[in-house]
Amino acid sequence: MIKKILIVIVFLALIAVPSLASNYWVFLLTEVFIMAIFATSFNLLLGYTGLMSFGQAAYYAVGAYTAALLIKNFATSLWLTMAGGLVAGFIVALIIGFFCVRMTALYFAMLTMAFSSLIFAVIFKWRDLTGGDDGISAITRPPFNLFGLDLSLGDAKIYYFFVLIMAALCIWLMHRVVESPLGYILRANRDNAKRAEFIGVPIKRFRLIAFAIAGAFAGLAGSLYTLLAGFVSPELAFWAKSGDPVMMSLIGGFHSFLGPTLGAFIYTLLKDLISIKTDNWLLYLGIVLLVIVLVLPEGITGAWKKWQRKN
Amino acid sequence: MKLENAKVLLKIEGLSVSFGELHAVQKVDMLVKKNEIRALIGPNGAGKTTFFNLVTGDLKPTAGRVYYDEKLITGRSSDEIANMGIARSFQITSIFPDLTVFENVMVPVLVQQKRTLNLFRQAKKIGEVKDATGAILEQVGLNEIANAEGKTLSHGDKKRLEIAIILANKPDVLLLDEPTAGMSQEETDSTVHLVKRLSDEMGITVVFTEHDMKVVFAISDYISVLQQGQIIADGLPDDVRSNKNVIEAYIGENK
Numbered sequence: 001m002i003k004k005i006l007i008v009i010v011f012l013a014l015i016a017v018p019s020l021a022s023n024y025w026v027f028l029l030t031e032v033f034i035m036a037i038f039a040t041s042f043n044l045l046l047g048y049t050g051l052m053s054f055g056q057a058a059y060y061a062v063g064a065y066t067a068a069l070l071i072k073n074f075a076t077s078l079w080l081t082m083a084g085g086l087v088a089g090f091i092v093a094l095i096i097g098f099f100c101v102r103m104t105a106l107y108f109a110m111l112t113m114a115f116s117s118l119i120f121a122v123i124f125k126w127r128d129l130t131g132g133d134d135g136i137s138a139i140t141r142p143p144f145n146l147f148g149l150d151l152s153l154g155d156a157k158i159y160y161f162f163v164l165i166m167a168a169l170c171i172w173l174m175h176r177v178v179e180s181p182l183g184y185i186l187r188a189n190r191d192n193a194k195r196a197e198f199i200g201v202p203i204k205r206f207r208l209i210a211f212a213i214a215g216a217f218a219g220l221a222g223s224l225y226t227l228l229a230g231f232v233s234p235e236l237a238f239w240a241k242s243g244d245p246v247m248m249s250l251i252g253g254f255h256s257f258l259g260p261t262l263g264a265f266i267y268t269l270l271k272d273l274i275s276i277k278t279d280n281w282l283l284y285l286g287i288v289l290l291v292i293v294l295v296l297p298e299g300i301t302g303a304w305k306k307w308q309r310k311n
Numbered sequence: 312m313k314l315e316n317a318k319v320l321l322k323i324e325g326l327s328v329s330f331g332e333l334h335a336v337q338k339v340d341m342l343v344k345k346n347e348i349r350a351l352i353g354p355n356g357a358g359k360t361t362f363f364n365l366v367t368g369d370l371k372p373t374a375g376r377v378y379y380d381e382k383l384i385t386g387r388s389s390d391e392i393a394n395m396g397i398a399r400s401f402q403i404t405s406i407f408p409d410l411t412v413f414e415n416v417m418v419p420v421l422v423q424q425k426r427t428l429n430l431f432r433q434a435k436k437i438g439e440v441k442d443a444t445g446a447i448l449e450q451v452g453l454n455e456i457a458n459a460e461g462k463t464l465s466h467g468d469k470k471r472l473e474i475a476i477i478l479a480n481k482p483d484v485l486l487l488d489e490p491t492a493g494m495s496q497e498e499t500d501s502t503v504h505l506v507k508r509l510s511d512e513m514g515i516t517v518v519f520t521e522h523d524m525k526v527v528f529a530i531s532d533y534i535s536v537l538q539q540g541q542i543i544a545d546g547l548p549d550d551v552r553s554n555k556n557v558i559e560a561y562i563g564e565n566k
Contacts, residue, residue: 181421181429181437184410188418191407193459198367198405199419200393201427201479209428 007258014164018157027228032268033167034224035248039260040174041217042245045256048178049210051101052188054109054242055116058096059089059215061123063222063236068136068232069129078142082223083164086303089219090212092119095213101204104193113239118310135233139226146213153227161226164205175257177213184211251292253299262300314532317344320516321484326365326375327540329349335361337540338375344393348395348510350527355536359520360402362537363486367399368392369422379484394422402489402520404469406476408462412453415461415472416445421480444479449486451475467498473506485509487519491526499523503530528552 018026038060045051063085070076070084095116103111123130130136141153142301144162153159177183185206190198195205226232244267245260252263270288275281296303313401321343328336336358351359364370366377368389377385384392409416417434421427426434435438448454451471456464464472470490477485490506492501507530510514522529525528527534528548535545536557544554551557 043368150350176433177430179433179435180431181426181434181440184414184418184421184434185427186412187414188407191409192405194401195407196418197389197407198369199401199476200390200422202388202390206427 011168015161016110016161023156026156028269030156030163030228030274031225032265033163034221034228035244035264035268036261037140037167037170037221037224038218039248039252039264040171040257041214041221042216043172043249043254043257043260043307044186044214046179046246047257047259048183048190049186049207050193051207051210052105052109052246053100053112053156053211053214054239054246055096055112056214056218056245057115057237057239057241058112058116058119058263059093059218060222060225061119061232062092063089063219063233064226064232064236065123065130065136065222066219067223067226068139071139071142071226073180076142076223077113078144081142081196081227082220085221085223085226086216088147089222090170093215093218094208094212097215101207101211113242114240116237116239120234120239123237124234131232133234135231137231139232141227141230159228163228166220166224170220171258171261174217178257182206182263203293247289249299253296253297253301253303255298256301256305259299259301313379314344314347317346319343320345320347320380321366321518322378322381324376324378326362326372326377328365328370328372335540336365337525339537340540341535341545342544343516343518344440345516346510346514347484348506348530348532350531350534351518351520351528351537352522352524352534353520355471355505357537358540359537360488361540363399363488365519366392367397367486372530374491382408393480393482396483397486398480398484399486400470400473400477400490404466404494406461406464406469406472409460411458411460411470412464413444413448413457416447416453416475416479418448419476420444420482421482422478442543447479448479449477452501467494470494470498471502471505474502478509482515484516484518487517489520489522490522491521499526506530 014029017029041051042056045053065090067081067085070081076084080087100108100111100115121157124132141159144151144153149200151158153162170195185201188201189206247265248263249260250263252261253259271285274284280285322340323339326336326339339362351362353359361370365372365524372385376383378549379395379397383470384395387497407418417440420440421434424439424443445454448457452474452477456468461472474490488512491502494502503526506517508519519560531548533545534548534551536543536551544551
């Protein structure tokens, strides 16, 4: 109950932000919403399927580049651009996942990382298509028509609302996934793959399904980022980017569905706020993260649950 | 006797597996009839668990064949074999620790009802799933602790939960690896009672390994004795009890 009230309050506060805060905050929070989709999709794997992927940036970047190329080359509509990001993330995850789900634990993590490095190399080297290390710039948001109402997404505040609603929708959809029969099969795989197999679950197939769903949402998040930044570069596929959703999930707590969303808020805001104060931001960010992970080993939501149980 | 005209459900021919020089299971033949309760006994390291691993597709045999209901199942994957109707429990209790008791049983119910690919409904709100899960929890007497997490259960309750999980699969054959190991006398009695009831009321075929001879002689229709990977005796409980080889190899050693 407290949780539901809290979610409603936060949501209302977020709706109020554009009329109260500067464009800096509007931009930053839009990025937070995108990261929340990305981190939650990652946690479908870590928190619900028991698979530690260290290569989710690959699908994020594939979605981002697909969106950029669609707009640049075909001037696609908003929905088609986003659908492109989603489908591209899904397909690439399906192909890469086919190989990765044969492995578990550390080997799975290494393999996902290796494939993401491969995607990075392709983006970096395929100049003709991707612009290499220059990336693709000056991407403008397509017009947005909602039931005859023409909304200009070029306005940062309107795009903010659009992404807020998209993030709420995506996170709700992913929540439906984890509560569905499929979601429970994934949890069974996480808890005890052997037991799952011996009650008739073809576990590799289900790991692959989870991987592809996570890839699709990561791709969608990537396309929303392209529309936010108006610019894509190979950095999006760099292995360090794959660490972002991992950190967010650890900070927020990956045993809780909304943990990664909370983590996305804290991590993105911290990173930005510290980096405008000092060039040594990595040092301070590292210290803050260390403290969080050491003091709250199950993340903030984990600590909250423990505290609730005690009282 | 009840099994005289029953059909053979599990036919095992010359089943063998070796790990290098170690011949863990050697040329084991076995016929298990429908609705039979078969005990597989033998000292530690005799190959009982390995035998289960071979039958359920967890290990590939180096030779031999397993037929289930006249279909060859050797070489099939564990999940396929499970879906055909052979369920097993593990010597080291194997449940879903972070799921509640209810969810532990709901998962195989979802598999059994072929709903695993359903993305559009909330699992716990599907009437048939709730009913089937509730019925099994009642059957094994775990309904009072349906909301407890698996990992918080006592050892005996975990063992019972595992039986509930495999029952939810609606198997025709249960392979139980040491179902009463580590249980109190009371828990053992209730498990024995449960297995007997499953056999009597639902016609389930049971193959189980067991160290407790009281349990073995209480419920078995037929006993096979395994030693160093080979069947050294098999027959009705009374025959096995008086078999010289068995007394030397196994029962004698315990007394």
